Amino acid sequence: MTGKLFVIGVGPGDPELLTLKGARILREVPCLCVPKGREEGSSLALSIVQKAVDLTGKEIIEAHFPMKKTAGSAQEAAPSDARVLDTKWNETVETVSAVLARGTDMAFITIGDPTIYSTFFYLYDRLLELNPELPIEFVPGISSINAAAARVPLSLSLADEKIAIVPATYSPDLEKLLGSFDTLVLMKVYKVFDTVRKTLEKAGLAEKAVYVARAGMEDERVVADIRKVTESDLNYFSVIIVRK
Amino acid sequence: MTGKLFVIGVGPGDPELLTLKGARILREVPCLCVPKGREEGSSLALSIVQKAVDLTGKEIIEAHFPMKKTAGSAQEAAPSDARVLDTKWNETVETVSAVLARGTDMAFITIGDPTIYSTFFYLYDRLLELNPELPIEFVPGISSINAAAARVPLSLSLADEKIAIVPATYSPDLEKLLGSFDTLVLMKVYKVFDTVRKTLEKAGLAEKAVYVARAGMEDERVVADIRKVTESDLNYFSVIIVRK
Numbered sequence: 001m002t003g004k005l006f007v008i009g010v011g012p013g014d015p016e017l018l019t020l021k022g023a024r025i026l027r028e029v030p031c032l033c034v035p036k037g038r039e040e041g042s043s044l045a046l047s048i049v050q051k052a053v054d055l056t057g058k059e060i061i062e063a064h065f066p067m068k069k070t071a072g073s074a075q076e077a078a079p080s081d082a083r084v085l086d087t088k089w090n091e092t093v094e095t096v097s098a099v100l101a102r103g104t105d106m107a108f109i110t111i112g113d114p115t116i117y118s119t120f121f122y123l124y125d126r127l128l129e130l131n132p133e134l135p136i137e138f139v140p141g142i143s144s145i146n147a148a149a150a151r152v153p154l155s156l157s158l159a160d161e162k163i164a165i166v167p168a169t170y171s172p173d174l175e176k177l178l179g180s181f182d183t184l185v186l187m188k189v190y191k192v193f194d195t196v197r198k199t200l201e202k203a204g205l206a207e208k209a210v211y212v213a214r215a216g217m218e219d220e221r222v223v224a225d226i227r228k229v230t231e232s233d234l235n236y237f238s239v240i241i242v243r244k
Numbered sequence: 245m246t247g248k249l250f251v252i253g254v255g256p257g258d259p260e261l262l263t264l265k266g267a268r269i270l271r272e273v274p275c276l277c278v279p280k281g282r283e284e285g286s287s288l289a290l291s292i293v294q295k296a297v298d299l300t301g302k303e304i305i306e307a308h309f310p311m312k313k314t315a316g317s318a319q320e321a322a323p324s325d326a327r328v329l330d331t332k333w334n335e336t337v338e339t340v341s342a343v344l345a346r347g348t349d350m351a352f353i354t355i356g357d358p359t360i361y362s363t364f365f366y367l368y369d370r371l372l373e374l375n376p377e378l379p380i381e382f383v384p385g386i387s388s389i390n391a392a393a394a395r396v397p398l399s400l401s402l403a404d405e406k407i408a409i410v411p412a413t414y415s416p417d418l419e420k421l422l423g424s425f426d427t428l429v430l431m432k433v434y435k436v437f438d439t440v441r442k443t444l445e446k447a448g449l450a451e452k453a454v455y456v457a458r459a460g461m462e463d464e465r466v467v468a469d470i471r472k473v474t475e476s477d478l479n480y481f482s483v484i485i486v487r488k
Contacts, residue, residue: 009390011263019386020267020296021260052264113386115393115400122402138394142263142357142384146253149359150382156359157409158366164425165407181408 003100005127005134007120009113009141013044013237014216015051017142025139026053026107031099033108035119036062044237045109059104063095064088093126100134113143116165117187145185148212148239151222156183156241168192168240171199178205178244186240193234197226205242213238247344249371249378251364253357253385257288257481258460259295261386269383270297270351275343277352279363280306288481289353303348307339308332337370344378357387360409361431389429392456392483395466400427400485412436412484415443422449422488430484437478441470449486457482 006025011017018026026032026049034046049055099106110118115138127134145165149156157163161182166173168189174196177184189196189211200206206227213221213235221233226240250269255261262270270276270293278290293299343350354362359382371378389409393400401407405426412433414421418440421428433440433455444450450471457465457479465477470484 014265016265016268017263017384019255019261019263021258023264024260113390113394115390115398117401117403118399119402121399124397136397138397140261140386140390140394142386143390146357146359146384146387150357150384153368153380153382154359155362155365157361158363159361160411160413162411162414163409165401165409167404167406169404170406 001103002131002135003102003104003106005096005100005136006105006107006139007114007124007136008107008109008139009118009143010045010048010052010109010111011142012112012144012147012215012217013048014147015048017147017216018048018052019139019141022139022141023053026055026109029058029105029107031059031061031104031106033061033063033096033099033106035108035110036064045111048111049109059099061095061099061106063092089122089126092123093130096123096127097130100131110141111144113141114138115140116143116145144215144237144239145187147215148210149241151212151215151220152210152224152241154210154241154243156185168196171196174199174205174242175203178203178242182244184242186242189238189240190234190236193229196240197229200226200240200242208244209240209242211238211240215239245347246375246379247346247348247350249340249344249380250349250351250383251358251368251380252351252353252383253362253387254289254292254353254355255386256356256388256391256459256461257292258391259292261391261460262292262296263383263385266383266385267297270299270353273302273349273351275303275305275348275350277305277307277340277343277350279352279354280308289355292355293353303343305339305343305350307336333366333370336367337374340367340371341374344375354385355388357385358382359384360387360389388459388481388483389431391459392454393485395456395459395464396454396468396485398454398485398487400429412440415440418443418449418486419447422447422486426488428486430486433482433484434478434480437473440484441473444470444484444486452488453484453486455482455484459483 008022163183164181165185168186209226211223252266407427408425409429412430453470455467
């Protein structure tokens with residue numbers, strides 16, 4: 001009998017935003033798999049869980065979880081590193097598979113929600129290749145999008161309104177998108193903040209754009225007009241919400 | 245001293261998808277406000293909370309919470325009812341304000357997440373008019389969007405992908421939207437399901453469209469090809485996710 005893999009979204013940072021279900025499963029499983037990548041989120045997922053659940057006596061596996069190369073993400077690997085990345089991915093798949101194969105249930109934790117920009121899905125495809133019958137359950141988490149909107153507070157959508165969620169690297173398309181959407185959520189704004197700000201200012205949208213960093217955490221920043229965002233406000237865990 | 249108003253997203257149906265924070269606040273506050281409208285969700289929010297938290301001895305206020313008129317929503321009010329609606333809205337604002345004015349903390353519960361298609365925000369504007377200093381805190385909840393994706397399971401977005409969330413009444417724009425988005429989430433599909441299905445079939449997208457009803461509930465339905473959705477699968481709490 002193989003163990004069951006739970007993929008648990010632990011929310012955006014506030015340990016209390018873990019769900020009752022996530023907390024229960026984390027108490028029950030003997031083993032946690034914690035992604036260990038280059039991005040800041042790697043250690044955050046574990047620190048969130050540690051504040052909500054007693055992990056004493058549990059096996060904690062740090063899995064190499066390198067990032068996929070994507071357009072505009074300066075912190076990710078150069079093509080020459082592709083082979084190294086592939087080896088590391090396979091190591092992670094083997095580590096996770098070995099734990100499950102010995103019949104141990106395991107929780108893979110990921111910040112936010114597993115279905116929103118979580119690299120777990122890359123791992124998932126490889127795990128399914130090895131074992132198409134893998135018992136797996138996804139437990140949703142509060143995404144940084146909902147948490148940020150709650151902290152402003154603003155409604156992302158009412159009645160028949162439309163929302164677009166796009167990485168901030170698409171900022172040149174901002175005006176076009178706002179022509180057909182009521183709310184625009186810009187993700188991954190950290191590395192391209194200045195470009196996004198300039199684009200929004202040019203479009204006359206700066207005062208309709210709210211910057212939220214580390215929503216729900218002690219050092220959270222909510223800036224209602226992105227022209228007022230300073231260098232010290234900038235953070236890896238940030239979104240911009242533009243509401244028409 | 246006025247009481248504090250907590251607006252709590254109780255998730256899409258599974259009581260365990262309530263957050264630790266939502267559950268704690270619901271245990272602490274002496275009074276709950278439960279929206280009582282025409283839509284099925286009205287009673288669901290309370291039934292979710294009742295399964296997760298002991299409400300014995302708490303004051304439960306049923307607030308009239310009529311729906312705003314929106315395009316394509318057959319169950320909502322005709323324009324001739326507008327004055328009646330307005331009176332009912334004002335009654336709700338007065339009821340909530342009166343409880344807070346006597347210094348009682350109150351939790352307003354709403355299914356899913358308060359920032360995603362929750363009518364609470366209409367009430368919010370009116371409450372702020374009465375009391376601009378109203379102490380209020382929004383507690384995010386798992387939205388039906390994230391819960392549905394987790395149950396398929398599928399990723400809504402990876403790397404630099406884009407998501408559009410639109411009411412299903414926009415289905416004629418489907419093909420155009422899929423030209424520039426990787427994932428399309430169609431909300432409020434219940435009343436227009438046949439039209440949406442026909443549009444997706446015509447666009448050759450039926451097999452890429454997943455229908456999810458009552459995600460995470462006992463009578464959940466996940467149908468991986470929307471051509472296979474039957475009359476008995478149709479439900480008010482449903483979404484369609486189209487993944488390119």
